[in-house]
Amino acid sequence: MQSDVLDTAEQQQQKHQQLRVYLRVRPFSKDEMSSNEDQGCVVLENARTVMLHAPKGSATMKSSEKGVGQAIHTFSFSQIFGPETKQADLFEGTIKSQVHDYLEGKNALVFSYGVTNAGKTHTIQGSQKDPGILPQALDVIFRHIKGRQYEKMDLKPYLGSDAQYLGPDQVQQERNTKAAIFALLKEENEPPRVSGVSSHSSSTGSLSFSVSYDNTGTSHLQFALWVSFYEIYNESVYDLLQASPTSKTKRRTALRVCEDSMGNSYVRDLKWINVHNSEEACKILRVGNKNRSAASTKMNHSSSRSHSIFTIKLLRIDGTEVQTMSELSLCDLAGSERCGKTKTFGERLKEAGNINNSLLILGKCIAALRSNQSDRMKNGYIPFRESKLTRIFQSIFCGKGRASMIVNINQCASTYDETLHVMKFSAIAKQVVQLIPTKCLESLTPRLMGRDGKPLLKNGVIDDQALENYLSEEELLDEDEADMSILPQEDLMNVIENLRTKLLAERRKNLVQEIDIRKEMGDRHMGCQVAELKESYQEKLENTFEMYKDALKDHAYQRALERVEDDYVPLEEFIAEQEKVEVLDTHFRRLTRSCHNHLIKLSDMNSVNLGSDLQCLHLFNFSLGVSIRESSAMHFETKVLELKPGMSLAYFQLIVSLQKRIAVLNDALHEAGERFFEKTSEIETLHKKLADQVKTT
Numbered sequence: 001m002q003s004d005v006l007d008t009a010e011q012q013q014q015k016h017q018q019l020r021v022y023l024r025v026r027p028f029s030k031d032e033m034s035s036n037e038d039q040g041c042v043v044l045e046n047a048r049t050v051m052l053h054a055p056k057g058s059a060t061m062k063s064s065e066k067g068v069g070q071a072i073h074t075f076s077f078s079q080i081f082g083p084e085t086k087q088a089d090l091f092e093g094t095i096k097s098q099v100h101d102y103l104e105g106k107n108a109l110v111f112s113y114g115v116t117n118a119g120k121t122h123t124i125q126g127s128q129k130d131p132g133i134l135p136q137a138l139d140v141i142f143r144h145i146k147g148r149q150y151e152k153m154d155l156k157p158y159l160g161s162d163a164q165y166l167g168p169d170q171v172q173q174e175r176n177t178k179a180a181i182f183a184l185l186k187e188e189n190e191p192p193r194v195s196g197v198s199s200h201s202s203s204t205g206s207l208s209f210s211v212s213y214d215n216t217g218t219s220h221l222q223f224a225l226w227v228s229f230y231e232i233y234n235e236s237v238y239d240l241l242q243a244s245p246t247s248k249t250k251r252r253t254a255l256r257v258c259e260d261s262m263g264n265s266y267v268r269d270l271k272w273i274n275v276h277n278s279e280e281a282c283k284i285l286r287v288g289n290k291n292r293s294a295a296s297t298k299m300n301h302s303s304s305r306s307h308s309i310f311t312i313k314l315l316r317i318d319g320t321e322v323q324t325m326s327e328l329s330l331c332d333l334a335g336s337e338r339c340g341k342t343k344t345f346g347e348r349l350k351e352a353g354n355i356n357n358s359l360l361i362l363g364k365c366i367a368a369l370r371s372n373q374s375d376r377m378k379n380g381y382i383p384f385r386e387s388k389l390t391r392i393f394q395s396i397f398c399g400k401g402r403a404s405m406i407v408n409i410n411q412c413a414s415t416y417d418e419t420l421h422v423m424k425f426s427a428i429a430k431q432v433v434q435l436i437p438t439k440c441l442e443s444l445t446p447r448l449m450g451r452d453g454k455p456l457l458k459n460g461v462i463d464d465q466a467l468e469n470y471l472s473e474e475e476l477l478d479e480d481e482a483d484m485s486i487l488p489q490e491d492l493m494n495v496i497e498n499l500r501t502k503l504l505a506e507r508r509k510n511l512v513q514e515i516d517i518r519k520e521m522g523d524r525h526m527g528c529q530v531a532e533l534k535e536s537y538q539e540k541l542e543n544t545f546e547m548y549k550d551a552l553k554d555h556a557y558q559r560a561l562e563r564v565e566d567d568y569v570p571l572e573e574f575i576a577e578q579e580k581v582e583v584l585d586t587h588f589r590r591l592t593r594s595c596h597n598h599l600i601k602l603s604d605m606n607s608v609n610l611g612s613d614l615q616c617l618h619l620f621n622f623s624l625g626v627s628i629r630e631s632s633a634m635h636f637e638t639k640v641l642e643l644k645p646g647m648s649l650a651y652f653q654l655i656v657s658l659q660k661r662i663a664v665l666n667d668a669l670h671e672a673g674e675r676f677f678e679k680t681s682e683i684e685t686l687h688k689k690l691a692d693q694v695k696t697t
């Protein structure tokens, strides 16, 4: 790979492109080696091209066996860094030139992208022993401003791209905030990191790159450095320098993304901390990491499900005036795993959707950036407002600075499909190199038109007439041959005529062969295109299917939740209803008892009617049991339907039985009442008869 490095002129030209996309392939871990993850899936062709071979059992291989898609893909990047690449070499080969521009007042944005465990954090932050590009950038910056630091802390970044003066109280407040943040690390027992490159040069061995910047005309300037660290989770922005609330019920405060009068985006109320050396900046990074993992543990999600952004603002101060301000942001993007592989239900589904959406918008912005960079006049629509991530960095997407993306992949067979997905995404940022070069195919596709503009192929078959016309004498003979025809010698004329006939036949044969070859190559080209199309449609179809499946799951879950809420009956309400039932029940018992007493009284008055009265009582009791229940069945049903299905089964059964009982008792009461009146009138009639009989006797 080293032999294939770009030549200096090309390097120079590419360095100043608005967007560069690098690939970093991480080495296998010991565990991965022992679990047979090394199946030759990633083959580095040269410094800019990588070939992916689908392993057996991967979805890609299965699709390709079914004739959908390819088992081998080739991708190109601005530069590829293999597994053996040292952190220092990566810095040198990727963002060093951006840091250089940043020190001269230009904005820079660096993304680290890839699936979980691909090495994104290692690339950006690295470890104490093996620092990533961020600590290395900090070292370069502090070495550059050494001895020229603005110590007063009273000039601070403000809104999108402004700076503000701070009064003595505000400066004191800044100092307090900084001390409070550092205090969060006090309890940690971490060895102090020595400032400067020498502190980790022993591990990287090659951090001795020279950073000689031209300070001509800027030696009078002073520099102030302010840093912030925040994350975007589920489309909400959270300050990572703000300790996460310890209470389970308290939520973190989400910050708003706003725009200043110049249209520059900024995160409102975000903490900016003035740092004086690399150690301080790295402490800030550690505090942020700590808060980030605390918040993710509390919310029960992995921290890699959010985008984390560390920003360094550099103020170039002339006396007491801020001359320029530049911004360097390093963004560790959320793991790009697709929905299907993650646990997608409820919150996780929303999370996956938000990550996918923000990455999709980022992809669109990067694609727009690429097309704008290749044609500066073509300022197409850039959808940066469609996600928080791209909105915050809209100025970069509008050309105010340079961006680069370091795509991280592992070489594991088990995560091949996800890795391929990552490569396809970054291919939006950097063109995919097809297996058969497109240019070559273009020149070999069927030349379907004759010189008269008529097609030589009709429905894929050679058109003889068109071919004859193409090979007509006028077409065949050029000016020199026409001159030959005027030669006087008859023999010569005959020879020429013979030769011409032979030449014509030969040319016909060649043309037919050429058309056949072009047709065949065209078919192959078409075949490739169809395969590509099929693959892309298949992938879209699978993604859409997954999306619908997840949406359905989510919908079912939401409905279930709504139903539980709808059907919920508070305990107090239920007890109140129960009390009402008891009152009614008591009332009914009293009525039944008085009715019963009344009947006994009547039977005492007239023992003649005792039999029928007892029958009446019997009927009354019977009605309590069966007959009335049947007659009131509809009434019960209605009542049962009105019951809330969310109640517990025991309550439900109790209410049903009580309602049935009330209905039975009501009906029995009603009937008993009627019988009572009947009997009363019968008794009156009997009294009358008795009185008449007494009179007559």
Ligand SMILES: Nc1ncnc2c1ncn2[C@@H]1O[C@H](COP(=O)(O)OP(=O)(O)OP(=O)(O)O)[C@@H](O)[C@H]1O
Residues within 6 Å of the ligand: 025, 026, 027, 083, 114, 115, 116, 117, 118, 119, 120, 121, 122, 123, 304, 334, 335, 408
């Ligand atoms: N280039 C490398 N050389 C050596 N080890 C590496 C390299 N890249 C990554 N690793 C190791 O691989 C593991 C995973 O890396 P890292 O945590 O950076 O992945 P990640 O993509 O940030 O994961 P996540 O999205 O879960 O945060 C770590 O143990 C890290 O030290």
